[in-house]
Amino acid sequence: MTADLPVERYMPNSLLANLSIPANASWSQDDALIYSPGPLWYTNDTIYGFPALGAIPNTLPSYNITAGTWQFAQVTGGDLSFHNNSDAQSVSVPQFGLIFVMGRPSASSASSLSRLDASNPANLSWTSESLGSGSHGVEVPNLAYSTLLYLPAGELGVLVSFGGLNDTAITESYTGPSVPSDNSIIYIYDIASHTWWTQKASGDIPPTWVIDFCSGAAISPDGGAFHITIYGGSNEEDADFTEAVYTLSIPSFTWINATSVSYQSNAEQSVNATAGRATQSCQVYKGAQLVVVGGSVRLGNDTQDSCNPVFSPLRALDLSTYAWQQIFNPNISYQVPEVIYNVIGGNASGGATQTTPSSGWTDQQLASVMQQRVPQATNTSPATTSPTSAATPSTSQTPSLSPSNIGAIAGSAVGGVAFLAILATVVWYFRRARRRSSRLKGGNAYGQVPTDGTENLSRFEMEAKHLNELPGDGRPHEAGTTQVYEMHAEPSELPGDDVMNHIAAGGREPGREPVR
Secondary structure (H helix, E strand, O other), rough: OOOOOOOOOOOOOOOOEEEEOOOOOOOOOOOOOOOOOOOEOOOOOOEEEEOOOOOOEEEEEEEEOOEEEEEEEEOOOOOOOOOOOOEEEEEEEEEOEEEEEEEOOOOOOOOOOEEEOOOOOOOOOEEEEOOOOOOOEEEOOOOEEOOEEEEOOOOOOEEEEOEEEOOOOOOOOOOOOOOOOOOEEEEEEEOOOOOOEEEEEEEEOOOOOOOEEEEEEEEEOOOEEEEEEEEEOOEEEOOOOOOOEEEEEEOOOEEEOOOOHHOOHHHHHHHHOOOOEOOEEEEEEEEOEEEEOOOOEEOOOOOOOOOOOOOOEEEEEEEOOEEEOOOOOOOOHHHHHOHHHHHHEEOEEEEEOOOOOOOOOOOOOHHHHHOOEOOOOOOOOOOOOOOOOEEEOOOOOOOOHHHHHHHHOOOOOOOOOOOHHHHHHHHHHHHHHHHHHOOOOOOOOOOOOOOOOOOOOOOOOOOOOOEEOOOOOOOOOOOOOOOOOOOOEEEEEOOOOOHHHOOEEEOOOOOOOOOO
């Protein structure tokens, strides 16, 4: 990724290209019917697609970016496809080859958490992480339209979830209004001990009814604190959209409102103070910038029906200053923003003095987990040349980490695999936006498909004209290598009805019950 990335401006046709999917290995083949496309997951060199309703059991569609090949990858451990809940939350941990998916298999069953081990591309396996009450601790949270993030804390890392809608009390017969999730309640899952906790947060807590925001995490240079930033979203109660920016600082579990700082450079707000964006997707680039892809834009009661130089399909927020970038700078490094260290103490390098929640720790075991940092995983295997013949990646771990190594882990989500992660985000957004615009009637508020045999399935083919790569004339790199991974194709203009040229809000999703 280079400065050519078209942030805060219209995307020129010269930066768009096609990527065809062979019919014999695509989501569109006869035995892979898709009702509603879900998220895309990624490892160091492979993108995996959300398994579809009607897909081949125990398989995942996958694209190996090194070999440039599509295939259906075999998965052992059970058909944990979540195919009737395409709004399940998920997170990829590429440095370990792990993927976590949280959601409900059906409207009447409990929430579940599953892990996909993709560290060996030739031996993918699902594992249920939902034994009893999430193995230990509180039950797995039933959240929709919220967030699920990975932080390198503890022995193997933790998952953090909050916000959105809480459907614990919602069943198939429930016809009442949506139930919001309290943003002061943070759910934490320790991967090593299979334990869920809830922790009370304080500070400038985001409004309860805000959903469909996006998020990303950064870590202070000294490795002492994590900072989760959320951007945008819609208010389920009154349908307003927002440009708000909030940050949750951990381990103090303090919410900080950075909206006023971000507004100083927000081009969308300078055009119309009522502007807001929701349903966008985010990735953190090199631990320092929140790259925003797509979304729906609304101006007061009016909907912006296409992207343009003001309402760009791509944005980049510098997490060190909360300034929206006019030109993408791929070399920014992370420093703790003043608006954060003024609250938690310390300085731009870290050194926070507020290191515990103001309400106290829910459990001292959680406190201990949040004080640890995951040793950096180093992939020592050669680059994959075939999606089926790759050697099993090995890892080497060190007993302690320097601040520079800890910072590198924080950027791992899109640091070493920045191009691949953001590419997956772009493709995911195309598919998600297309799904939202053509959602079948009868689905409920959580994207679940009726399974009584009367569902109206439709085929979904990812046509070449709808898949586009990021700047083709740039030089995306994996960290620490000189290898360039580019999807070669001829430039192609997107059709006028393409989702990238249709960042329109439109209204609430079909099937979601309005709040009364």
